[in-house]
Amino acid sequence: xxxxxxxxAEHRLEYPYSRSTGPVIGAFLxxxxxGKLLGVRGAGGSVIVPPTEYDPTTGEDTGELxxxxxxxxxxTWAWVGEPLRxxxxxxxxxxxxxxxxGADTALLHVVDSGAPDALAAGDRVTVRFRPESxxxxxxADIEAFVPEGRA
Amino acid sequence: MADETTTERGPVTTLATxxxxxxxxxxxxxxSVFLRGLKQAKFMGQRCSVCGKVYVPSRGSCPTDGVPTTxxxxxxxxxxxxxxxxxNVPFAGQSIEIPYICAQILLDGANLSFMGLIQEIATxxxxxxxxxEAVWVEPDELTESLSSVRYFRPxxxxxxxxxxxxxYL
Amino acid sequence: MSAAxxxxxxxxxxxxxxxxxxxxxxxxxxxxxxxxxxxxxFGNIGITKDDVDFICSGSTDYLxxxxxxxxxxxxxxxxxxxxxxxxxxxxGAFALYEAWVLLQEGEIDAALVYSFGRSSLGDLRExxxxxxxxxxxxxxxxxxxxxxxxxxxxxxxxxxxxxxxxAAIAARSRRDALANPHAQVAxxxxxxxxxxxxxxxxxxxxxxLPPITDGAAAIVLAAGDKAARWSEHPVWITGFDHxxxxxxxxxxxxxxxxxxxxxxxxxxxxxxxxxVAEIHAPYAHQEIIVKQALGLGDDVxxxxxxxxxxxxxxxxxxxxxxxxxxxxxxxxxxxxxxAHATSGPCLQQNLVCVLEGE
Numbered sequence: 115x116x117x118x119x120x121x122x123a124e125h126r127l128e129y130p131y132s133r134s135t136g137p138v139i140g141a142f143l144x145x146x147x148x149g150k151l152l153g154v155r156g157a158g159g160s161v162i163v164p165p166t167e168y169d170p171t172t173g174e175d176t177g178e179l180x181x182x183x184x185x186x187x188x189x190t191w192a193w194v195g196e197p198l199r200x201x202x203x204x205x206x207x208x209x210x211x212x213x214x215x216g217a218d219t220a221l222l223h224v225v226d227s228g229a230p231d232a233l234a235a236g237d238r239v240t241v242r243f244r245p246e247s248x249x250x251x252x253x254a255d256i257e258a259f260v261p262e263g264r265a
Numbered sequence: 266m267a268d269e270t271t272t273e274r275g276p277v278t279t280l281a282t283x284x285x286x287x288x289x290x291x292x293x294x295x296x297s298v299f300l301r302g303l304k305q306a307k308f309m310g311q312r313c314s315v316c317g318k319v320y321v322p323s324r325g326s327c328p329t330d331g332v333p334t335t336x337x338x339x340x341x342x343x344x345x346x347x348x349x350x351x352x353n354v355p356f357a358g359q360s361i362e363i364p365y366i367c368a369q370i371l372l373d374g375a376n377l378s379f380m381g382l383i384q385e386i387a388t389x390x391x392x393x394x395x396x397x398e399a400v401w402v403e404p405d406e407l408t409e410s411l412s413s414v415r416y417f418r419p420x421x422x423x424x425x426x427x428x429x430x431x432x433y434l
Numbered sequence: 435m436s437a438a439x440x441x442x443x444x445x446x447x448x449x450x451x452x453x454x455x456x457x458x459x460x461x462x463x464x465x466x467x468x469x470x471x472x473x474x475x476f477g478n479i480g481i482t483k484d485d486v487d488f489i490c491s492g493s494t495d496y497l498x499x500x501x502x503x504x505x506x507x508x509x510x511x512x513x514x515x516x517x518x519x520x521x522x523x524x525x526g527a528f529a530l531y532e533a534w535v536l537l538q539e540g541e542i543d544a545a546l547v548y549s550f551g552r553s554s555l556g557d558l559r560e561x562x563x564x565x566x567x568x569x570x571x572x573x574x575x576x577x578x579x580x581x582x583x584x585x586x587x588x589x590x591x592x593x594x595x596x597x598x599x600x601a602a603i604a605a606r607s608r609r610d611a612l613a614n615p616h617a618q619v620a621x622x623x624x625x626x627x628x629x630x631x632x633x634x635x636x637x638x639x640x641x642x643l644p645p646i647t648d649g650a651a652a653i654v655l656a657a658g659d660k661a662a663r664w665s666e667h668p669v670w671i672t673g674f675d676h677x678x679x680x681x682x683x684x685x686x687x688x689x690x691x692x693x694x695x696x697x698x699x700x701x702x703x704x705x706x707x708x709x710v711a712e713i714h715a716p717y718a719h720q721e722i723i724v725k726q727a728l729g730l731g732d733d734v735x736x737x738x739x740x741x742x743x744x745x746x747x748x749x750x751x752x753x754x755x756x757x758x759x760x761x762x763x764x765x766x767x768x769x770x771x772x773a774h775a776t777s778g779p780c781l782q783q784n785l786v787c788v789l790e791g792e
Contacts, residue, residue: 192583220684293463331512
């Protein structure tokens with residue numbers, strides 16, 4: 115065969131997907147659209163954020179929704195110096211697991227702290243929502259978390 | 266991405282989660298033989314050294330014996346229709362005008378049929394055993410892709426005997 | 435000591451083969467890459483596809499971006515007459531577990547297990563984000579390196595490890611890989627030099643990350659007469675179990691691995707001394723977590739093959755840990771070994787396999 119260069123072709127896989135949320139996830143996303151953070155009560159009265167239909171430890175059904183945040187504590191974080199094209203922020207940022215006030219589990223989101231040495235576990239952060247007109251009921255309704263005092 | 270429910274400010278009941286992934290696909294040795302053949306307006310298959318069957322397009326192995334198919338075989342431009350369907354249903358992204366005929370074509374010399382578009386025959390004339398030939402694009406449009414084949418059309422030969430293709434149904 | 439993970443019917447690892455692990459196999463497709471591995475795994479013990487009763491594979495369509503790609507891989511085996519066959523959209527180690535369960539039930543006496551995948555075709559940092567919760571996590575597209583980094587930071591903050599520990603594991607792994615002809619990244623560089631690298635996602639530098647690898651592997655399992663006939667010195671699976679944790683990252687303690695500890699208990703790791711451990715820790719810091727969960731002391735040789743830091747063919751890396759551990763026993767270097775495999779973000783799901791020679 116003449117050509118020694120391997121053949122290659124670009125292949126793009128794309129699907130629109132529209133997922134039904136159910137009442138629990140739907141309630142959380144509705145809360146985001148309304149500018150609120152919600153958790154759900156699980157086994158032994160613990161508050162699970164983000165809310166699930168079942169307690170992740172015991173498997174029991176979860177109960178009532180409770181408001182949590184808007185501030186919380188950074189449990190762990192990681193600095194992204196070069197954001198990937200699909201990351202929520204396109205300038206350097208930190209991923210963080212954030213235990214919101216009133217919650218017993220942590221939420222994963224981004225912290226716009228400005229620099230890697232401006233963040234540490236134990237720091238308090240608070241949510242910065244997008245303007246109301248831009249909120250649609252999705253995690254992206256939260257633009258980022260920011261160090262408290264810089265909301 | 267806005268959803269109807271949000272403009273009414275009722276509870277959120279659906280979430281749009283579009284997915285897009287980009288790949289750089291490489292076809293491998295055997296499929297490259299087939300694709301490069303298309304650029305030469307040829308159908309290239311590969312033969313199994315154990316059972317002697319010729320597969321087109323080849324994936325590089327005999328699916329019954331699990332051994333590499335290393336012998337390249339040039340196949341005829343002509344073949345037999347083993348089965349077909351007439352597409353009448355419109356669907357999104359459809360580029361061919363309905364109704365049109367899709368058929369499995371067993372090229373002379375091959376032991377595997379593949380799907381192709383049939384043209385230049387009325388949809389009520391299509392039948393199993395019809396002898397067809399490939400119609401290629403202009404020489405300067407040939408490329409390492411099945412788009413080099415415009416379609417298959419009847420080649421005028423008498424219909425093939427059922428015995429010759431009954432094992433490929 | 436639970437009996438559930440013990441193996442009432444002795445099953446041996448009769449043969450193991452893997453492809454040369456490379457960054458990118460542009461020449462061959464999945465079937466062409468797999469055929470020599472299947473030929474070798476059968477050829478090692480002089481059997482053919484007709485000698486196995488069951489075939490189980492591990493792979494994921496997301497690597498090639500095409501549905502049912504695992505079906506075409508069966509062409510590499512030749513499944514005529516029709517064969518009993520199964521597939522898991524997971525690492526081949528979990529396919530091995532499924533085959534082992536069927537062997538325990540006595541329905542079959544031998545199985546072929548294989549795995550494959552070309553990580554080079556797509557962008558793993560985007561692809562693997564899609565295994566996450568589709569409502570809460572995936573829409574943020576958190577890539578696997580970012581999630582691993584969250585876990586690494588938590589480990590450091592908990593006082594359980596340092597960045598120097600990660601570099602030491604990376605240096606040791608790649609140096610040991612020099613003796614492994616199948617390894618992809620094999621070199622002798624000091625941990626101090628590695629610590630001079632920039633962060634990719636802090637606190638992880640490039641050396642703490644797995645390479646991107648195209649590869650494949652296969653194992654033949656045998657029980658009863660076939661086990662005795664096919665290996666002069668069989669390597670027996672004496673314990674086998676796997677456990678899973680919640681997929682909600684914020685509900686887990688990322689600095690420990692309770693699922694690994696539970697699987698290790700059920701599989702009976704502590705029943706005797708362990709000479710060698712092959713640990714499927716794609717990120718350097720994860721070796722520390724898994725070693726602790728398996729209850730291994732500092733006298734255990736870890737990843738003499740170089741481990742996933744030397745070659746990380748997605749979907750095969752866990753199966754290869756089992757094969758490498760078996761190879762150490764077959765060669766006489768070890769008498770009792772443990773192999774571990776993982777799946778999901780931050781060690782969410784873990785499999786433990788205990789192996790013993792005669």
